[in-house]
Amino acid sequence: MNAPLPASRPDLAHPGPPEIRFGPSAHSAWTLGADGSVSFVRHAPPPRPLRLAATPQPVQIDLARTALVVVDMQNDFCHPEGWFAQKGLDIGAARRPIAVLQTLLPAWRAAGATVLWLNWGIRADRLNLSPTVQFKGKGRADGVGYGERSPLDRGPSLVQGEWGARRIDELEADPADITVHKHRLSGFWDSELDSVLRHQGVSTLLFAGINTDRCVFTTLQDAAFLGYDCVLLEDACATSSPTYVSDGVLYLVRLLHGFVASAADLMPALEAARVSALSSASSAS
Template structure:
């Protein structure tokens, strides 16, 4: 009998004259209690994934897009150390790590005017796909600016998804990948918390995923009230706020 499917959570068993569609190899639940707001939660580690959004040079490194614009990137670098501690723990627990990053086409044929305007509102500076003076092309797929910051080291088993909208679910393979792996609970990290992280989290909620934002693993260069509103709305409308320490504590105390 042959296994037919790229992941054990969604796999047929096929032989001559018979197809087994029961997907009997789905992993057993692994309940993990996590302190969170507005309520504590119990998640299934066997059906969870970490989605890390836009921890890229253009947002988090000297010489990148935001730094070139004179924006203080310190808040966008704040998630680096918590993620350096969290990611190996999740890998050891077989929780998938999904790196969700900007990467635009050189011809920008799938980028509409309003998205271009968002990155250079008066048209005077470099915009998406254009080269920063003395630097790389902004968020161009394959460019230095679109690369994950050096301090974070994706593993060979990690998953990479490229996006070209603020939300990582729009016109990408993210939803198909997560569903094929049988993942229903998503932990969110990355930058900017009130922009790409939030829009992706919102779309995940709309698609039926359980969503949790890791407060110490997100950052934003927006004013403080934007982060306050983000936390408020996550807890009120979409899911839960927690942090990496609470998640690790839950994993370590799980039976």
């Protein structure tokens, strides 16, 4: 049995309060010490490099500073009763990334990397949607626009918190995933996406989802303008546009904005990184 603490050492008998962290992550936090001092020292995790085949050159990413951004895989675009389907649009392309992501997402999370869902989620009153956005969403007098209800009513289209803005059931989320709602093609326009990523210490973005030539490309392009490292996962994206449109996007990404890779190549790279981490942990113990 341990001897009681001496009465002359009340500091040991009643230790001071623990450090308290202020900030969204260890990447971006102050700590308040037991002595009342404030530390600005951040605690970034050690790098976890992963080499990935890509064009025009192979790249090495840091899993500790990389997020997989899954764009618009939500009911109003991908579900047979969603906004797009009820407009008469073919949702086959919108559903194409599902199978790829069902395999990729668990492996990505197992590697300890960040998943960010980027979904349309507008204000119900549409006060920040310009005439251009509202017209292109509706198109004609009898059309169903943003925030309006389709004939088979699943709630107002693309409104944050409603059915149409939610992730499709075929893709499971994890409590550690991050969700950001947007109200333009680009997820960076007038949203908190940039702030969320920077406070998580993220500097590299991998892109998946729909549509390759619209929300995926405009978000990637803005990310590159803001200084992020960008990789488009070609086989984890899709679009209903003609093939030549996607070809143009891939050309521009390779030429100007970043790199093009595939989930098919990323999967074995993640497994190799997982095996290497287990081996290193085993050797250390």
